[in-house]
Amino acid sequence: MAAQYAEGVRGGYSPNVPTNRKPRVTIDQVAQATGVSRQTVSRAINNKTEIDPETRQRILDAAQAMGYRPSRFARGLVRQDLITIGLVIADVLNPFFPEVTAGVLEAAERRGWQVVVYNTGSERRKELEVVDMLFDQVDAGIAFLLHHDAIAKATAGNLPFVLLDKGGRAPAVPGVRIDFEGGARRGLEYLIDRGHRRIAMLDDEAYLSAEAPNTRRELYLKVMGERGIPVDINWIQPAHNSIDGGAAAMERLLSAHKDVTAVFAYNDLIAIGAQLRARALGLGVPEDCAFLGFDGLSIGELVEPPLTTLHIDKRRLGEIAVEQAALLLGGMSEDEVPEAVIEPQLIVRASA
Amino acid sequence: MAAQYAEGVRGGYSPNVPTNRKPRVTIDQVAQATGVSRQTVSRAINNKTEIDPETRQRILDAAQAMGYRPSRFARGLVRQDLITIGLVIADVLNPFFPEVTAGVLEAAERRGWQVVVYNTGSERRKELEVVDMLFDQVDAGIAFLLHHDAIAKATAGNLPFVLLDKGGRAPAVPGVRIDFEGGARRGLEYLIDRGHRRIAMLDDEAYLSAEAPNTRRELYLKVMGERGIPVDINWIQPAHNSIDGGAAAMERLLSAHKDVTAVFAYNDLIAIGAQLRARALGLGVPEDCAFLGFDGLSIGELVEPPLTTLHIDKRRLGEIAVEQAALLLGGMSEDEVPEAVIEPQLIVRASA
DNA sequence: AACGTCTCCGTGAACGCTCACGTGAGCGGT
DNA sequence: ACCGCTCACGTGAGCGTTCACGGAGACGTT
Numbered sequence: 001m002a003a004q005y006a007e008g009v010r011g012g013y014s015p016n017v018p019t020n021r022k023p024r025v026t027i028d029q030v031a032q033a034t035g036v037s038r039q040t041v042s043r044a045i046n047n048k049t050e051i052d053p054e055t056r057q058r059i060l061d062a063a064q065a066m067g068y069r070p071s072r073f074a075r076g077l078v079r080q081d082l083i084t085i086g087l088v089i090a091d092v093l094n095p096f097f098p099e100v101t102a103g104v105l106e107a108a109e110r111r112g113w114q115v116v117v118y119n120t121g122s123e124r125r126k127e128l129e130v131v132d133m134l135f136d137q138v139d140a141g142i143a144f145l146l147h148h149d150a151i152a153k154a155t156a157g158n159l160p161f162v163l164l165d166k167g168g169r170a171p172a173v174p175g176v177r178i179d180f181e182g183g184a185r186r187g188l189e190y191l192i193d194r195g196h197r198r199i200a201m202l203d204d205e206a207y208l209s210a211e212a213p214n215t216r217r218e219l220y221l222k223v224m225g226e227r228g229i230p231v232d233i234n235w236i237q238p239a240h241n242s243i244d245g246g247a248a249a250m251e252r253l254l255s256a257h258k259d260v261t262a263v264f265a266y267n268d269l270i271a272i273g274a275q276l277r278a279r280a281l282g283l284g285v286p287e288d289c290a291f292l293g294f295d296g297l298s299i300g301e302l303v304e305p306p307l308t309t310l311h312i313d314k315r316r317l318g319e320i321a322v323e324q325a326a327l328l329l330g331g332m333s334e335d336e337v338p339e340a341v342i343e344p345q346l347i348v349r350a351s352a
Numbered sequence: 353m354a355a356q357y358a359e360g361v362r363g364g365y366s367p368n369v370p371t372n373r374k375p376r377v378t379i380d381q382v383a384q385a386t387g388v389s390r391q392t393v394s395r396a397i398n399n400k401t402e403i404d405p406e407t408r409q410r411i412l413d414a415a416q417a418m419g420y421r422p423s424r425f426a427r428g429l430v431r432q433d434l435i436t437i438g439l440v441i442a443d444v445l446n447p448f449f450p451e452v453t454a455g456v457l458e459a460a461e462r463r464g465w466q467v468v469v470y471n472t473g474s475e476r477r478k479e480l481e482v483v484d485m486l487f488d489q490v491d492a493g494i495a496f497l498l499h500h501d502a503i504a505k506a507t508a509g510n511l512p513f514v515l516l517d518k519g520g521r522a523p524a525v526p527g528v529r530i531d532f533e534g535g536a537r538r539g540l541e542y543l544i545d546r547g548h549r550r551i552a553m554l555d556d557e558a559y560l561s562a563e564a565p566n567t568r569r570e571l572y573l574k575v576m577g578e579r580g581i582p583v584d585i586n587w588i589q590p591a592h593n594s595i596d597g598g599a600a601a602m603e604r605l606l607s608a609h610k611d612v613t614a615v616f617a618y619n620d621l622i623a624i625g626a627q628l629r630a631r632a633l634g635l636g637v638p639e640d641c642a643f644l645g646f647d648g649l650s651i652g653e654l655v656e657p658p659l660t661t662l663h664i665d666k667r668r669l670g671e672i673a674v675e676q677a678a679l680l681l682g683g684m685s686e687d688e689v690p691e692a693v694i695e696p697q698l699i700v701r702a703s704a
Numbered sequence: 705a706a707c708g709t710c711t712c713c714g715t716g717a718a719c720g721c722t723c724a725c726g727t728g729a730g731c732g733g734t
Numbered sequence: 735a736c737c738g739c740t741c742a743c744g745t746g747a748g749c750g751t752t753c754a755c756g757g758a759g760a761c762g763t764t
Contacts, residue, residue, distance in 0.1 A: 022683050024432075026720060037744045042722065052742060067510040072489055073428035074720030077749045080376075084468070092454045098444045105444065105471050114489060116436070116468045119457050137424055137466060158419040243650075272654065302595075302624065302654045331374050378750060389714045394752065402712060426750030429719045 025068040034062045045070060084114040085325055086134045088143035089164075090122045094241065094269060095297045096314060097144075100164060103318025104142060111326065122146045122206045122241075128153060135159050140325040142318075146206060160328035162321045167215060174324050174337040176317055183310040183344030184219040187292050188264060190346055192227055196262040196290065198235070199224070202249045202274055204266040205238035216266055216294070235260060239270045246273025254281065261289060262352060268293035268300050268309055275303060275351060290352035294344070305350035312344050377420040386414045397422060436466040437677055438486045440495035441516075442474045446593065446621060447649045448666060449496070452516060455670025456494060463678065474498045474558045474593075480505060487511050492677040494670075498558060512680035514673045519567060526676050526689040528669055535662040535696030536571040539644050540616060542698060544579055548614040548642065550587070551576070554601045554626055556618040557590035568618055568646070587612060591622045598625025606633065613641060614704060620645035620652050620661055627655060627703060642704035646696070657702035664696050 031041045036059065043051040044059035062068075076082045087104050089097040101117070108115045116138060120126040127150035134141045140160040145151045154161050155173045163175030191199055201220045217236065224231045234256060239249030246269060253260065253274075263278075265271035271293030275285055283289050285305055293300055296311025320340045327337050383393045388411065395403040396411035414420075428434045439456050441449040453469070460467045468490060472478040479502035486493045492512040497503045506513050507525045515527030543551055553572045569588065576583050586608060591601030598621060605612065605626075615630075617623035623645030627637055635641050637657055645652055648663025672692045679689050 024720085028720080038721080039723095039745080040743060043743085046722090050742060055742080064510065069487060069510055071429065071720050073425045074749090075488070075722075076425035077423065077429060077720080077751085078722045080749090092450045092457065095447070095450075098447075098450050101469075102444045102471070105469065109471075114468045116466045117453075117457065119454070119461075135421060136427075158416065158421055243654075276654070298595075299651050299654060302628070302651060304656045376750085380750080390751080391715080391753090392713060395713085398752090404712060407712085423750050426719090427752075429721085429750080430752045432719090 022067075024071065025066050027068070027070065030059065030063050030066060030068050033066060034059050082114075083111070083140075083329065084116060084138045085140045085142060085322070086116050086118060086138035088118045088120060088127075088130055088134070088141065088145065090120055090144050090146070091241075092117075092119055095299055096267070096269075096295050099297075099314035100144075100318040100321075103315035104322055105318075106315075107319040107322035111322070113322075120145075124150065124209070140329055142321045142325055160325055162324045162328070164317060164321055172335045174328060174334050176320050176324070176340045176342060178312060178317070178342045179344065180215045181219055183294065183312075183346075184216060184264075185223055186344070186346045187294070187310050188220065188223045189227075190348070191262050191264065191290065191292060191352060192229065194290075194352075197229055198232075198257075198260045199229075199262045199264055200235040200237065200253055200257065200260040202237050202239045202246060202253070202263060202265045202270045204241045204270070205245070206241055208238055220264060232257070239266065239273075241267070241269060243269055243273035243276070246270035246275075247277035248273075250274035250277045251281070254278070254283075262286075262292065263289060264292050266294060268295045268297040268307060271307055271309070271351075272300065272303055275307065279304075286350070286352050292352045296345070296347060300349065303351075308349045308352040309347055310344040311347045313342055317342055374419075376423065377418050379420070379422065382411065382415050382418060382420050385418060386411050434466075435463070435492075435681065436468060436490045437674070438468050438470060438490035438493045438495070440470045440472060440479075440482055440486070440493065440497065442472055442496050442498070443593075444469075444471055447651055448619070448621075448647050451649075451666035452496075452670040452673075455667035456674055457670075458667075459671040459674035463674070465674075472497075476502065476561070492681055494673045494677055512677055514676045514680070516669060516673055524687045526680060526686050528672050528676070528692045528694060530664060530669070530694045531696065532567045533571055535646065535664075535698075536568060536616075537575050538696070538698045539646070539662050540572065540575045541579075542700075543614050543616065543642065543644060543704060544581065546642075546704075549581055550584075550609075550612045551581075551614045551616055552587040552589065552605055552609065552612040554589050554591045554598060554605070554615060554617045554622045556593045556622070557597070558593055560590055572616060584609070591618065591625075593619070593621060595621055595625035595628070598622035598627075599629035600625075602626035602629045603633070606630070606635075614638075614644065615641060616644050618646060620647045620649040620659060623659055623661070623703075624652065624655055627659065631656075638702070638704050644704045648697070648699060652701065655703075660701045660704040661699055662696040663699045665694055669694055 027038050027041050031038045036055065040051060040055065041059055044056040045063065085108060087101065089101065091097060105115055118130045120130055124147045127145055127147050131150050131154045135157055141154060142162045142164060143154060144164040145154060151163070163173060165178050166173060166175030201217060203217050221231060237249040237253045239245040246265065249270065250273065263274055265274060271291050275291040278289055279285055285291060291307060293307045293309035296309050300307035300309050324337055379390050379393050383390045388407065392403060392407065393411050396408040397415065437460060439453065441453065443449060457467055470482045472482055476499045479497055479499050483502050483506045487509050493506060494514045494516060495506060496516040497506060503515065515525060517530050518525060518527030553569060555569050573583060589601040589605045591597040598617065601622065602625065615626055617626060623643050627643040630641055631637055637643060643659060645659045645661035648661050652659035652661050676689050
C-alpha cells in the first residue's frame with residue numbers, strides 16, 4: 001500500500017517496516033549479567049525491601065542498559081489484580097462520547113484500571129467484530145451498541161458487560177438507562193406549551209438499518225398522539241448523525257414542509273446542523289422555526305442562538321458504567337446489579 | 353466514600369462492592385470436564401483444525417456453560433504478536449484530542465493493535481505518573497507531554513516512544529513535529545497584511561508552569577519583531593486552555609487594552625471563548641477586533657462569525673505517530689525514524 | 705500381511721514472572 | 735560458646751496458555 005501524503009504534511013511516511021524485532025530481554029538475563037538471582041532483580045525492579053540499596057542501583061543500571069522491561073503478560077499471569085476494561089463507543093468525533101469517555105477514564109483511574117478504547121462507527125460489522133475481540137482482551141466491557149445481535153453476542157458470553165444506554169432491554173442485562181421518555185416528554189411538552197403544533201422530527205438514520213427499538217421517534221409519536229396533535233409522517237426526516245447530516249435533513253424538510261414551526265432533533269449534533277442551515281436559508285430562530293436538541297453538548301452554547309436542549313449527564317453515565325462493571329467483577333450476578341437511570345434535564349437557552 | 357448522586361440521576365450508586373471474585377476457570381478444568389486434553393480444548397477455542405466437529409461443539413458448549421474465558425496473560429506470554437500501545441493525551445474534552453485519537457485508533461486497528469488511553473490534564477504529577485505506568489502496561493507509547501521531565505523520563509526508558517508534537521526537541525527522539533513557526537508566520541503575516549498593528553496574544557497558561565519552550569508565544573514575538581511592529585508586553589494574556597478560559601482572558605485584555613485590533617490565540621478553544629466574550633461586550637467581529645485561532649477545530653465553523661484559523665491535520669498526526677511506533681517496534685533505532693512534519697494551513701473564514 | 709496416510713487427540717516443555725519459603729552471614733547478648 | 739535476630743539473597747513451584755512433537759486407530763494400497 002503506497003503511503004498517502006495528506007495535504008499539509010511534509011516528509012510523508014512510507015511504512016517499509018523492518019521486521020527484525022529484537023528478542024525480549026528477560027529477568028534471568030539481567031540476573032545473570034549482574035551475578036544475582038531472578039528474585040533479587042525482581043526486588044530491585046519492583047522497589048521492594050530485603051535488598052541492599054547498592055545492589056539495587058547496580059541492577060537498575062544494568063537493566064536500563066540492557067533494555068530490560070518486565071513482561072506484562074508474565075506479571076499479569078501471577079498477579080490477579082491487573083484489570084483492563086474495554087470501552088466501546090460509536091464515534092470519538094461525536095462530542096457525546098468524549099464526555100462519556102472522560103467519566104469512564106476518571107472512574108477507571110481511581111480504581112487503577114486500564115481502559116482500552118474501540119470505535120465502531122455504529123456499523124454492524126464493526127460492532128460484532130469488536131465484541132468478539134473484547135472477549136479475548138479485557139476483563140470487562142462497557143459498550144455503546146446499536147445492533148441487537150451485537151448486544152446479544154456481548155451479553156451472552158461470560159464476560160462482565162455493561163451497556164451504556166441499555167434502552168428498553170431486559171433488566172437482567174446490566175447497564176445505565178437514559179430516561180428518554182421523560183426527557184422527550186418534557187421537551188415536547190415545552191414546545192407544545194409554547195404554542196407549537198407543527199413540530200418536525202429529525203431522526204438518526206442509523207436506527208433505520210439497526211433493528212433496535214428507536215425510542216426517541218416512538219416517543220415523539222406517542223407524546224404528540226397523547227396531546228392530540230396530528231403528525232404528518234413526512235415531518236420525520238432521517239439524518240446522518242452529524243452536523244452536516246442535520247443540515248442536509250433540514251434542507252430536505254424545508255423543501256417539502258416550509259410550515260413547520262419547531263424541530264425536535266434526535267440529538268444536538270443534528271439540531272445544530274439543522275439550525276445553522278435554517279438560518280443560512282433565511283429563517284429566524286426561534287421566531288420562524290424553533291430548535292430543540294438532545295444530549296446537552298457544550299457546543300450547543302456556541303451557536304447562535306444557543307441551543308435549547310435536553311441535557312444528559314454524560315460524564316456521570318460513564319462513571320456509573322464503571323461502577324457497575326466493578327460490581328460485576330466483584331462477583332455480583334447480573335440481575336443483582338441495581339438499576340441506574342439518568343434523567344435528561346431541559347435546558348432552555350434561546351433556540352426554543 | 354459516600355456515593356454522590358449527581359443531579360438528574362435516579363437510583364444512584366453505592367459502591368458496596370462484594371469482593372468475592374470468583375476464581376478463574378482454566379483450560380484444564382474444561383478439559384477435565386469434557387474428558388479431553390488441554391490441547392483439544394485449545395483447538396476448539398481457537399478454531400483450529402485437527403479436531404472433530406462434534407467434539408469441538410461439545411467443548412464449546414461446556415466452556416460456555418462453565419464460564420471459561422482464556423487468560424490473555426497466559427496467551428500473551430506464549431504468543432509474541434499481541435501488541436498494545438498507550439495513547440497519552442492532555443484532555444479528552446478538548447476537541448483537538450478526539451481527532452488525534454481517531455487517527456490513532458484507525459491506524460492501530462489496521463494493524464490489529466489495542467489502544468489504551470490515558471488522560472493527564474497536562475498536570476505534571478499526572479504526566480509523570482502515567483509515563484511510569486506506561487512502561488509496565490504497553491508495548492509502545494504515543495504521548496502528548498508538556499513537562500520536560502515527563503518527556504525525559506519517557507524517552508530515557510527503553511520503551512518505544514513517540515511524541516505527538518515533539519516541538520523543538522532533538523531529532524533523536526521520534527515524533528511528529530508540527531511546524532508552528534510556519535503556521536504562526538503565515539497567520540500573523542496575514543493579519544499584518546490586512547493592516548493590523550496592535551495584535552494581542554492569548555497564550556495557554558499551562559506553559560507558564562511547564563518549563564517548555566513555548567514556541568507559539570516566542571514565534572509571535574519573533575514575527576512581530578521581524579516586521580518591526582512594537583509589542584506591548586501586556587498584550588500577552590495567559591488563558592486557561594478552554595473556551596471559558598479564553599473568555600476570561602479576553603475580558604482581562606479588554607479592560608486594559610481596548611485598542612487592540614486583532615487577537616492571535618494559542619488555539620481555537622481560546623479564540624472561540626475570546627471572540628464570544630468580545631461580541632457579548634458589544635465588539636464587532638472582525639471590524640472592531642479580528643480573531644485568529646490555531647488547530648482548525650470543526651467547532652470553529654459553528655460560531656459567528658466562523659473562526660479563521662491555522663488548520664492542523666490532527667487525524668493524520670495520530671496516524672503518523674502510529675506508523676512511527678510501528679517502525680520502532682520493528683526494531684528501527686530512534687534516530688533512524690524519518691522525520692515527519694505537519695504544516696498548519698491558514699483557513700480564512702470570517703473572523704479575521 | 706505389511707505398509708503408508710489421514711484423522712483425531714495427548715504429552716512435555718516453554719513463555720517470564722512473583723510468591724512463599726529456605727539459607728547463610730554477621731552481630732549483639734547472656 | 736551458644737542462642738536469637740536481622741539483613742541480603744537464592745530456590746522451587748506455579749500462574750494458564752500455545753507449540754512442537756508423538757501416537758493410536760481407521761482405512762485403503764500394494
